[in-house]
Amino acid sequence: MIIFFYFDKTIKVSQNNMGFIYEHKFEKRPDINDQNIPFEKIYFSTPSDFRNHMDNIKKQVGEDAGKTHIVSPPKIVERDEFPKHIGFQDLEKVVDQFKGKPKVKIAVLNAMSNALGDHLIGMQAFDYWQEKVRSFLPGTQVEISFYQLNPYRVGSITKQWHPKFDQVFMLPNRLSRLVEYDAFIDLGSLLMRDNFNTQSMIDFFFEAMSIDPKTVPNDKKRIKYKLNEDTVEMRKNIIRNIRSLGRPILMFHHTSTSPIRGMTNGRARQFINEIIEKTDYFVVSACGLELNNKRFMDIKRFSETFDHFATFISLVDAIITVDTSTYHISDAFNIPTVAMFTTIDPKYRCVYYPHVVGMKLEEEDGKLYGRHKASVKKEVAFEEIKYVDDKWEKLKTDDILEALDKAKSTLKEE
DSSP: OHHHHHEEEOHHHHEEEEEEEEEEEOOOOOOOOOOOOOTOEEEOHHHHHHHHHHHHHHHHTTGGGEEEEOOTHHHHHTSTOOOOOOSOHHHHHHHHTTTOOOOEEEEEEEETTTOOOOHHHHHHHHHHHHHHHHHHSTEEEEEEEESSSOOHHHHHHGGGGGTTTTTEEEEEHHHHHHTTEEEEEEEEEEEGSSOOOOOHHHHHHHHHOOOGGGGGGGGGOOOOOOEEEEHHHHHHHHHHHTTTSSEEEEEEEEOOOGGGGOHHHHHHHHHHHHHHHHSSEEEEEESSSOOTTTTTTEEEGOOOOOOHHHHHHHHHHHHEEESTTHHHHOOOOOOTTEEEESOOOGGGGGGTTTTTEEEEETTSSSSSTTTOOOOOHHHHHHHHHHHHHHHHHHOOHHHHHHHHHHHHHHHOOO
């Protein structure tokens, strides 16, 4: 879903997007005739991003912001010059309309999600999709642009697929730029779609990009990620020093972007201490956890970027994690992993990862099943976190370790 909007005053506003600060300038345009809306100085973005901007404008500019005008989508998308939407269809049939053209420009909106794990999955789908598009349009130059909410946050992932895409732009952006394309795919508001929680994440991406997931080989649904060699050596030295103690290394990751998908620090300490007591592992964490145990080390200060984090994952012997990007990255390096899910069935998240064993803590009729984020109301969110913590309290460390043994056994089967 796309939101189209404009302002009757020029507005400058800053936005904090997961720690990254962006400055946006929206130029004013006079009120316009709804019957024939010109595209100049109209902006477009995702609904969630638009709401964030409205909140920031209210806080930073206040009444001086003037009036915000939202344009009815049909008055934009039904115009002949608006690009064709090619998502959620049959890809070969929908791109057939462009055969014979010397050049086709395609925009991917909210490419490929703003969350690290989702973005990593989405880029695997993108790689397969762009190959198919080019194969269906022989002799045509295909130019693909990404429009992203937070290109710096996901940039280390995105750049690995360049030059399979051409340019990256930030959302919101000018509508006059979007109409320069022949076609677009809208990946915004993924969480609002009915099938988001009823199929594998990568299958969802394929479907959104007009590819039948059943036609895609399973090996194309696994994660591929190439480490930045400039970041590897220092992390190797840290792991090498730990290995000198003569113990295998396990990473325990207990935080997520939403507290209902993670666990509290206190609960993490409990699990780690019990794991150390019951196994030979030396345990590391990149979550900034304080724990007084000779067989534990927090490595967050050495894991400042996504590349740093991915490097550490590639170097450990096993992983236990909550529902976050960790288990997606571990698939790229064949690390035996237990992934624990508090709001979704594991079959919809890690079914194509042969060395990841999922543990399901919430049934389909549970009150948080299908939820991705905690409530915005603090008192409600507090109750939700307590509800999840009760789930963690009932989980036995022995069951986690049994699942880890199962994950490790998959390596022997290959």
